[in-house]
Amino acid sequence: xxxxxxxxxxxxxxxxxxxxxxxxxxxxxxxxxxxxxxxxxxxxxxxxxxxxxxxxxxxxxxxxxxxxxxxxxxxxxxxxxxxxxxxxxxxxxxxxxxxxxxxxxxxxxxxxxxxxxxxxxxxxxxxxxxxxxxxxxxxxxxxxxxxxxxxxxxxxxxxxxxxxxxxxxxxxxxxxxxxxxxxxxxxxxxxxxxxxxxxxxxxxxxxxxxxxxxxxxxxxxxxxxxxxxxxxxxxxxxxxxxxxxxxxxxxxxxxxxxxxxxxxxxxxxxxxxxxxxxxxxxxxxxxx
Numbered sequence: 001x002x003x004x005x006x007x008x009x010x011x012x013x014x015x016x017x018x019x020x021x022x023x024x025x026x027x028x029x030x031x032x033x034x035x036x037x038x039x040x041x042x043x044x045x046x047x048x049x050x051x052x053x054x055x056x057x058x059x060x061x062x063x064x065x066x067x068x069x070x071x072x073x074x075x076x077x078x079x080x081x082x083x084x085x086x087x088x089x090x091x092x093x094x095x096x097x098x099x100x101x102x103x104x105x106x107x108x109x110x111x112x113x114x115x116x117x118x119x120x121x122x123x124x125x126x127x128x129x130x131x132x133x134x135x136x137x138x139x140x141x142x143x144x145x146x147x148x149x150x151x152x153x154x155x156x157x158x159x160x161x162x163x164x165x166x167x168x169x170x171x172x173x174x175x176x177x178x179x180x181x182x183x184x185x186x187x188x189x190x191x192x193x194x195x196x197x198x199x200x201x202x203x204x205x206x207x208x209x210x211x212x213x214x215x216x217x218x219x220x221x222x223x224x225x226x227x228x229x230x231x232x233x234x235x236x237x238x239x240x241x242x243x244x245x246x247x248x249x250x251x252x253x254x255x256x257x258x259x260x261x262x263x264x265x266x267x268x269x270x271x272x273x274x275x276x277x278x279x280x281x282x283x284x285x286x287x288x
Contacts, residue, residue: 003075005039006068008032009047013065016054069139077273084274089117091275096125096132096144098197099221100240101262105145113282120275128219130196136267142276143266147200154265157280159287161259163239164204166252169231175250182208182255189233194219200260201236208256225249 012021012032022029040047047061057065080091097106102124110122125132125141132144133151150156166180174180185205190212192198197219205212215233218224221241228235229248238260242251264283266272272280 002039003072005035005042006072008035009039010065010068010072012036012048012055013057013061016056018050018055066138073139077271080274089275089278090119091273092121092123093143093273093275093279094123094125094141096127096135096141096146098126098128098132098145100238101145102126104240104243109283109286112286113279117275117278120278128194128196129199136265139267142273143264143280145262145264148261148263150263150265154267155269156263156265157284158261158263159283160262162262164200164236164254164258164260165239165242166234166236166254167225167228167242167247167249168234168252169228170248170250171231172234172250174252177252179255180252182210185212185234185236186210187213189213189215191216191218191224191227191233191235193217193221193224200238203260204236204254204258207258 008021008025008027011025012018015021015024018029018032018036021027022032025032027035036048043060043064045060046058047064048055049058076091083090095106106124114120125135127135129147129150132141132146133154135141136144136154137151146156148156148158166185168175168180174184185208192201192212192214194217198217216227218227221237224235224237225242225247227233236254240262242249264280266276266280269277269280
């Protein structure tokens, strides 16, 4: 069994390309190809199908990719545990996150954490809530920031209540109103986050029994803000997305105050690595 072969295989699967994997890992493409061929020879079956558009898993490859992820995860945990016994804090923490947390929280969190644990590294994977849940479930990330509630089988640490706010172009007739009337939303062109990232907005709309006139869907919060700036519709976004940014939009409190509940989740604290456990404790104290 070769951990390095498994790491190469997972990187190729993640990037969908031998060429890109070679660039990221610092290998030649022929070196990547040789490593994969060696692994397939060990297993006795083909793992990947190669074509002009990239690579994809075979049926057999799909069956072994999750166990290989688990082996890599446990190997990392073993290295961290051994280092912990020797009094050395090392390892890498992979975090599932979304844009507003990546921009407003993580830089400060990581900066403070690395003052105490300078040899612990971080890998950030950005996605929507649904993607992050799937990454935690599959062991692709060690922990992930989410909007709560989330899956019952996760261990969750609530962190902050984040206000939901309406955003309108500054030319909109209601731009200087004291608040956004909920009933008015149904009569406006509405811009909504993409599926998987739209839970918070839909909770607000469903609670108010509003059926929005959705004109656009966008995968990036700041793309939504830019569309609102240009008068293409209105939207509802969390305060964390809007704060400390020089956006040319009007921001209104909703007629009925609404919040999203943000937290950080792991699949199981029992099996979390020492570095991950330290980081989770740091995140909670960061808010206190």
